[in-house]
Amino acid sequence: MRDFLIIYVNGRRHEVRGRRAFQSLSHFLRYDLGLIGTKVVCAEGDCGSCTVFVGRHEGDKLTYRTVTSCIQFLYQLDCTHIVTIEGLKYDGQLNPVQQAMVKCQGSQCGFCTPGIVVSMCAMFEKKRDVNADDLRGALVGNLCRCTGYDSIVKSGLAVDTTTLRRLDDLYPPDAIVSDLIKTAGESVRVTDQKTFFKAVTIDEAARFRAENPDCMIISGGTDVGVQMNKCLRDPRSILSLAGMQALRGIEVKDDAIVAGANATIAEMEAFTRDVLPEYSRLLYYFGSPPIKNAATIGGNVGNGSPIADSIPAIYAMNGEVELVGTSGSRRVNIHDYYTGYKKTVQKPDELIARVIIPLPKAGETLKLYKISRRKDLDISAFTAAIWMRHRGNSIDDVRIVYGGVAANILRLRQTEDFLRGQAFTLSNLQHAGKIARSEVKPISDVRGSADYRLQLGENILTKFFIDVSGTTSGNGNGWNDGNGNGNGNGHSVDPTLEGIAGEVH
């Protein structure tokens, strides 16, 4: 067991001890190391000005992902290599992204610029041949108030990709990795008024949890990081699962996705692109790349927000949560997992080990909806997941799940009861919408009014019909394909759509 953290920054090794180990990464960079290029603007991971690379070793490789350093704490980052804006030059010269940003006026006041350069470099790590849409997507988590993004996108398109070098080229991984392989197997415990414990095995994590039932569990930290920065939370003891290998990995087993709790949303999005594209599409809009790189499926489920984007699909597919404790493991159906607002059946020594999401079979459809004021980077006002099994033209079975309409994610049993056995027609779905409306009890808040949510609760079933059938005619003879790949956005359907959501106030 170590009592200090090992963190590499721009190729240099640092040992961090005592109170300093509890800092945010951005604070450590700016004040301990004087790396002022990393800016803090919102302190909530919303603006991307503090974006840096975090390299974690996977086997003998270092894999780099961007994170927002304002909501990453050092105890999440043991045995990593951080690369900041200051570490991206090539032999003291501007790299091709930086050159293009100068040449094309990609910077105005310049406060967002370092974060934008890092995000753009991250995109080029993955992909060299990029278009304007790729750039806008890569920069969705980087706010700029001056340039209008236009010159930034033009800078990205003007990058001389032939001279780009990879981070592995700038920072040969061998020396770093061999050190990290040696040290990554060590758990870390630091006490300085507060205590944190970085667990390496599930066993020791469960033991720490049992001994410290009030401890805050952190992995990606995208939610608790915000709460701590807002001083809404000041835990005395912290259990860090970040990077724990035993909780990683995603596979398909027995016709279900089995995801380790530490699987990030970015990994889930990539993995489900082929096996459950509807889920992948939803996760695309989950957040910005740095947020998706940090946030984990286990964290999203364990946090249990009623508007969490990843959860309704698990309900609709009748998924399970695998819990591990000091006395072994058990699987709990997602419907039995939550007991109240952010309350679960988890025992004091238990941790989420895996999340299991059964895949739709032939003849089954899953559609997922995320409604927010704008498409990108917005917490949902309303979410829905609808799973349906059909026999001929009738509905054999259905599960309807809404988020954002109650303290917990809500299963609409009465609406389901009505639909089961009915013909799959527009009028039946419209009627189901009326029942759904009576079944939900939303509140008004900053993300949307109760009326708006009630209306969405009603409209979404009609939208489901149109998406799945590709028609607004009442006959409903048209399941598109069994996998929910209907026409998706409903945009090119029919002018009669115009009135669907027309009575929202």
Added chain:
Amino acid sequence: MAEKTTTEAPAAAPTEKPPVPQAALPKNGAEKPKTDTQTYPVGIAGVKIEEEERKVPATEAPPLPINEKLAVIGKPTPRVDGRAKVTGAAKYSADINLPGMLFAKLITSTVPHAIIKSIDTSAAEKHPAFRAIHMLDRDRSAAQTEEEKKDNWPRVRYVGQPLGAVCAPTQAHADDIARLVKITYEQKPFVVDPDKAKEPNAPIIFQGNAEQAGTAGGGGGPKDVKQNGNVRGPVAKGEADKAEIAFNSADVTVELDFRTQVQTHCALETHGLVADWKPDMLTVWASTQGTSSVRDELAAVFNLKKSQVRVITEYMGGGFGAKFGAGNYGVLATHLSKKANAPVRLMLDRREEHLCVGNRPSSIQKLKIGAKKDGTLVAMRLQSYGTAGVGTGAGASGPTQNLYTCPAIYTEDSDVFTNAGPSSAFRAPGHPQGAFSLEQGIDSLAEKLKMDPLALRDKIDDSEARREERRIGAERIGWKDRKPAGSDAGPIKRGIGVAQAIWYRIMNRDSHCDVRITQDGSVEFLSGVQDIGTGIRTALAQIVAETLGLKPTDITVKIGDTNYPQGPNSGGSVTTNSISPVARNAAWAAREQFLGQVAPALGVSADELEMADGRVFPKNNPNQSLTFKQAAKKMKVEQVAARGDRSDDYESKKGPRGKGAGGLGGVQFCQVAVDTSTGHIKVEKVVAVHDCGRPINPMGVKSQVNGGVIQGISYALFENRILDRNTGVMVNTNLEQYKIAGSREMPEIDAQLIEQYWGKSSTDAAGIGEPATVATAACVANAVYNAIGVRITQIPMTPAVVLEALASKQKASA
């Protein structure tokens, strides 16, 4: 419109095309300009340029020809500080970290309206990390009454109002300690909704007349305005009776109501500074748009000589109008530094930034326009209420007063006090609000008259600049293919709209600089003027480079420091107009001294020498040349230096106030797609055609236009300060719930510039920051109308607002 493109041949320009830039200046270019009459190009490049004479002071640099005849000015130039910005090396005020520096945290009010009964700091002072505390005697950013100036503590008038600050060795400790200060309030009734605040029995926020200081974030409305309850005003312009009579002669009238929201500035670098109090000198690193405004306020508050206060702003992360003066935070940080005997950093956090350092006031507007059948305007009336919270200056009548030719214009602007954070100047104060109403009104009028909106504007707008801008923009957006309103089939409906901007050619004569040339060939420009992100540093390098025949990168621009000659504050788009002629004049004077020094070495007299392409040579023998560096070595003294000052604008023909020659224009077009099933609006393309006199750096100007457009789109679709009317608390004090436009909301932006010459200064350049954002929200609204056939008269145009508008149209037609 098309027939209006009578273009005078370039021969009409003041000079023949010169072999090198300076050689072909008017005759006296090479002589000392003793005469006070000079000839300047006047008009729009590519349309018509004429020569006009101006009487100018003898100290002025000789006239410049139009941009196409220049080597550096008018050429797209990457910013000279680009390298520092893309590598993270640029050091902003937020990045200053001095040895022994303490971190400060504001103590802010938790209630919306109260009198402070007591303040208990004992628990805070017992904290081991406590270093100092200071409580304010008043809120320096808000309006206040005469009576309360005697109070010990500020009156609390909104949640989040700064009351004091503490400091400690770390930010975390300062945050903890600030929470230990106990304040006992005597709470009073409050109101945050301007409609409610207007009512006669509403809780009164200011007992007695209240004024907001002009330094308060550059804000502050007109002084000595009558106040009735929470309503301050109206400030009336024009004659109400005359307008009413004129309306009787109208063939057509339109009357519309509009509402705009409160928008916060959201500069990425928050307000704040580092103050380092030493017995003989106060040094401050401030995130400010006016280094001298900070110096002046701190000197006054602390009874120091201005020479004892030094304010530095090397890089600045955006201000948009809100960063003038020392602010509550600046005064607090300085007090803390004095008390703790250490440098103190006080940068606001994002929540405080939303709450207490300014915003764009809301507006509730009633507009009436009357016109003849042919479109001729006969009368306009605008009545506007807006809330600037506990500040003043919510007027929105600028565009109605100044954009169009109309014989009878009457406007009334009133502020409504509410228990909310004070407004401050925000990029074209009052104008995006005013254009939102006026430009929709003009479109409505065009529809009623069955006229094309551009044809109507051709009729009623006498600005030559905007006429040309309409022509260019219409062509680039494809105006001729514009369809009738709401005519698209299908749930996704597209539309095209237009709206116009007006802003003013303002300058500040308190603008000075030094230009120095040293024997080693280094050239320095020094001025207190600050680069708030717009790129003035680069523009100044260009002007000096042009004058000395060098490249912009050859010039070291040292700005943002009150140790240098007084520079203008950057607000109202004055910076380029104010400081660029000064740079030109100083560079010219330095050039004359320099040539006087090196002429003997070349065996000619100074007035026979020319400077171009990095070389110095006799005009009649370009082959006998020295590089600039070689020439500098020939100087007999180590350094020559010249001071530049801003003369008054040259006399020129004046059009009607604010119209044409006096003002700045700008016309924006956009295409939107409205999803009528979800209410989402997507702005797909914007064509923004603007003028700023002589553009110095088109690259920088276009970047500012793009920025103005995105702020306008963000204002039109997303941004909104939301106050909980039950508690007075702002609920979206972040960048997650307070939405600003992101990369995927951005349309394709086609920014176009015209060059307009007035002959008003030695550079004839003007600003662009403000006009670029005036028209956008109106333009989006007009395009949405063209798409869906429903006029949306409130912003932000959220999905819920759009669906509601569509529903009310359906109800009306049912």
